[in-house]
Amino acid sequence: MEPTTNTLDFRYCDSLTKYVRRKSIPVKIGDVIIGGDNPIVVQSMTTVDTMDTQGSVEQCIRMIESGCELIRITAPSIKEAENLRNIKAELRKRGYNTPLVADIHFTPNAAEIAAGIVEKVRINPGNYADKKKFEVIEYTDESYQEELMRIRERFLPLIKICKENGTAMRIGTNHGSLSDRIMSRYGDTPLGMVESALEFLRICEDENYYDIVISMKSSNTQVMVQAYRLLVQKLDEGGFKPYPLHLGVTEAGEAEDGRIKSAVGIGTLLEDGLGDTVRVSLTEDPEFEAPVARALIERYAYRSSHDMIPEIKTYPLRPFEYSKRISAEVFNFGDHNVPRVITDISRMDRITEKEIKAVGHFYLPELDKWKMNDQGCDFVYTGINPIPFMLPNGMREIQDASVWAHMKDQKNKYPLFTLAEYKVTMNFHPELNFLEINDLQVEEAINSLVGRKDTVLILKTENTHTMPALRRAFVSLLEADCRVPVTVKVSYPDQAADQTMLYAATDVGGLLVDGLGDGIMLSLEKEGFHTRVEVIEQIKLHNSVSFGVLQAARTRMSKTEYISCPSCGRTLFDLQETTAMIRKRTDHLKGVKIGIMGCIVNGPGEMADADYGYVGSGKGKITLYKGKEVMKRSVPSEKAVDELINIIREDGMWIEPESI
Incomplete structure (x- = not known):
C-alpha cells in the first residue's frame, strides 16, 4: 500500500478517530423506528415454512423473547404472502406487536400483496425485476436505459402500495445475486452492488417515497465493508437522503466461524458509526442470532466517551478496495508472508x-x-x-x-x-x-x-x-x-x-x-x-x-470455509444437519470454500465465492456446483454428499483426512 494523499472526499463516516453515529433519516416500521437518533435495532428471520402458521408464530415468539425487535419472513409466492396476514393476526392476538418484514426475491406480485399486510417489505434489486443467468450482455446507453424503464414500470406498483399503506421497504443488494445487466456494466464489484441499489432508489425518490432502509450484503467481509462505505459516499455525492443502513454478512455460517465472520464485517462498520439495524446470519435456530447482534451493538452504548485520538487529516488508506500495507520482510513476518x-x-x-x-x-x-x-x-x-x-x-x-x-x-x-x-x-x-x-x-x-x-x-x-x-x-x-x-x-x-x-x-x-x-x-x-x-x-x-x-478477513485461509445460509421458509432440507454432515466429511480441506444453500434463491449467485456448491433444488433433491457451473442436477439428498466429494476429488482438490 503506497502512501497517498486522499482528501476528505474519501471520508465515508463522520470521523475516523472519534466515535460518532452517522445521522440517518428515521424510518418508521410499525412501532419501531430505524435510524435517526434511535438505538440500533436487532432483527432476524424465521426458518419455518411460511405456510405453517402456528410453527411460524411459535418461532417468532422465541425470537422476540431472545431480543429480536423486527422479524423477517420469506414470501416466495403469492400464497405465502397471503398467509402473512394469518401469522400477523395470531401474533397480535397473543399480545406481540413486533413488526413483520416480508422477504421477496423473484415475485413482485407477492411483494405487492405483502406490502398491504406487513410493516415492511425487503426486495433484492438483483432479481426483483431483473434476471441472472450468468450471461454477459453488451448494452448501449440507449438499451441500458430501456432496461431501466422496464424495471421502473415493474417497480412502481409496489411503491404506490407502500405509500398508501405506510409500509417501509428495504432495498437489499446481495453481492452474489447482482443481475446480468449490472454485472455486464459494473462487474462483480462493490460499485456494482451500490449502483444496483441506487437504480431502485432513484425510482423511489422520483415518486417521493422515502421510507427506505438499504443493505449491501456479501459473504466476503472485505467486499461487504467496502460496499457499505461506498454506498454512504455515493448517497452523499448523489444528493440522496441519508437512508438508514441494515448491516449483515450473508451466509456467515455457524458456531464460532459464523460469529467471527459476522463481527469482522458488522463490527468494522459499527466502529465508524455506520449501521442502524443489524441481522447476524447464522446457520442455527434464529433465536440464537439476536443475542449475538445485541452483544455487537452494546459495545457502543458508551463509546463516545473514549479517550481522544489524534485526528486524521489525510487518509492514506483505500477504503473501497483491498490493498495490503507494504511492509518489509523480517524473518517470516511482513511482505508476502501471511499474517x-x-x-x-x-x-x-x-x-x-x-x-x-x-x-x-x-x-x-x-x-x-x-x-x-x-x-x-x-x-x-x-x-x-x-x-x-x-x-x-x-x-x-x-x-x-x-x-x-x-x-x-x-x-x-x-x-x-x-x-x-x-x-x-x-x-x-x-x-x-x-x-x-x-x-x-x-x-x-x-x-x-x-x-x-x-x-x-x-x-x-x-x-x-x-x-x-x-x-x-x-x-x-x-x-x-x-x-x-x-x-x-x-x-x-x-x-x-x-x-x-x-x-x-x-x-x-x-x-x-x-x-x-x-x-x-x-x-x-x-x-x-x-x-x-x-x-x-x-x-x-x-x-x-x-x-x-x-x-x-480473507488474509490467511487455514481451514475449510463454509458459506452456508441461515435457512428460511424456502429451505428445502435441514440446513443445520446437512451443514454438520458436510463439515464432518470435508473440514480437513484447508482453504477450500463450500457453499451450502437451502434453495436456488441463495444458490449459485449468493455463493459467488464458493469453490463448490450444494443447493436444494426440490424436495429431497440437490444440485451440485463447481464454482457457478452445474455439475449434477436432482441428486437424491442421501447420495449428495458422496457425489459432492466425488466432484472435489475429480477436480484434484481432495485429500484424504489424516488422524492426529
Missing part, C-alpha cells in the same frame, strides 16, 4: 508437552514426534516462564527480553522488548526481535526503528475505541513510510467466549480487511483465572479465534 499467529501462554507457570496441544501442536509419545493441525500457532509468548523442552518444528518461542538475555540458547528463542528497553539495549537477536508499544508511543518508536531490519512491532492500545486508535497508529507508520511489520495485540477482561470472539474479530478484523496487520496476538494479561484448566481453555480459545479472524 502470523502469536498465542500467549505466559500465564502458565508450568508447561508440558500436553499443554502445547491447546495451540494446535500435538506430541505423540508412542512415536516420539510432533504433529500440527491447521491451527498450529506460529509463535508462543511465554513471558517470564520459558518452555523447558525442545519445541516442535513450525513453532517458536518469544520471551520477555529480561529473561531472554540470560538464556543459554538465545538463537532459537526471540526477545520481546519494551520501548524503554529497546532504546538502551545492545543485546539483540540477529534475526528477529519484538518491540511492544501502545498507540501513543508510535511516533517515538518510529525514531528508534530507523534502519532496523530485525524488528517486528507488537502494537496495542488502552483506548476503548480500540480499532480506530490502532488504525491511527498505522496511519502514522504509513505517513512516515515506516515499513516495519506489525502484529496487533488485543486483550480483554474476563468475559464470555462469545464476547472474546466478537471483540477480537471487530478490533483486529477491522484492520485486516483494510490491509493493516502482519500478525495477531490475543493477550492473557487482563484475564483473571482460578484454575489451570481455565487458563488452558482460554489459550485454546484465543488460538482458535486468532485463526478464525484471519480467515474471516
